[in-house]
Amino acid sequence: MSLLKLVGVLLDYPQDALWQHGEELLEAANDPGLPLPRRQALVQLVRELLDTDALDAQERWLMLFDRGRSMSLLLFEHIHGESRDRGQAMVDLVEAYRKNGFELSAKELPDYLPLLLEYLSQRPQAEARDWLRHVSHIIGLLAARAGERSSPYAVLLELLVEYAEGRLELDALRKRASEEPRDDTPEAMDRLWEEEAVRFGAEAPGEDCTPPTRMPARTSTPPAAARQVQP
Template structure:
């Protein structure tokens, strides 16, 4: 979409992907028809096609089934981690500094973080980009491109419809998505501690409560 659609389209894609990647509680399910209308108004391209594919699935299964699937993918699989600094820092002291720096980055853009959710939660980063600072948000996603691409590959490997929402985000970022894990890791300018990004040696992050909200507010 580079060189064509402008900021409004980019923001719409990021906001739609943010909602799609949240735990499908009642509020999220109620928002899906609005997300669908937004996606249907997007210009043709990979982001629209991939988001529509996810929404087709989400609206064709029972709410309880979608929720159980979400938990089985994101709360039990290390390689399907939605927390961006986990991919770069693992469970190290450096991650705490990265999270603090991210909160400060939000604050500089006028966003005060008041959620129990961690600020590196991918749906929260997407919402920040879509509603607070698109330029910085896209830069932030690009800085974490390797982790996002590794997440995309893991979701494709898990054969989950949630892969489509992440593919939509990756399609907004410069250059083609890497085809395999080795190529995704090569995107990182500085690897995580001991080059263990995405490996089972990294402890699994604390499980997120399903009813947690993004909580980034002006």
């Protein structure tokens, strides 16, 4: 299993496939090609996830990646926000996927980072690095914010920056992250819901009040984790 494939699985919303393929994930994390400190941190993260109850792991994921916009794994949210340019960017990204035989289900958002990593894990390494280099400033800021929140997920984002740039220089981003107001507090979330009280179309909440598509729904196809781990 490639590094991009592994990181994509671990960054995705934790589902049953994660625990079902735990040994395979541990083997991939213990990659001798990685520097020893990185390998140890990656193995520790996988072991911690596997030792965590699924509901607790899912709650921790939601608390980090689904509260506020600053830690969203939807890349275009950081580039385009809610502007109309985001829609065209998604269309262009889907078309790029399709040109290389990578099809999405109707409910998958193409700019979801674990999904992008699934695609890039199937592409030549030079091409994958080039793609990630174009968004490494976003991933680096996510890494800095995750580190500021003492999240074990920070190592995954740092690995992606290293993969793209060949080095990790997050000092300026960490300083920025430390000075940012948090957008995942109850007060910030209340303000966000007031701003987004009326939403229609694909971004609207479902009838069961599940979150909008910040966490891509994958009911009609196997979850990304299952697709990635299975041979």
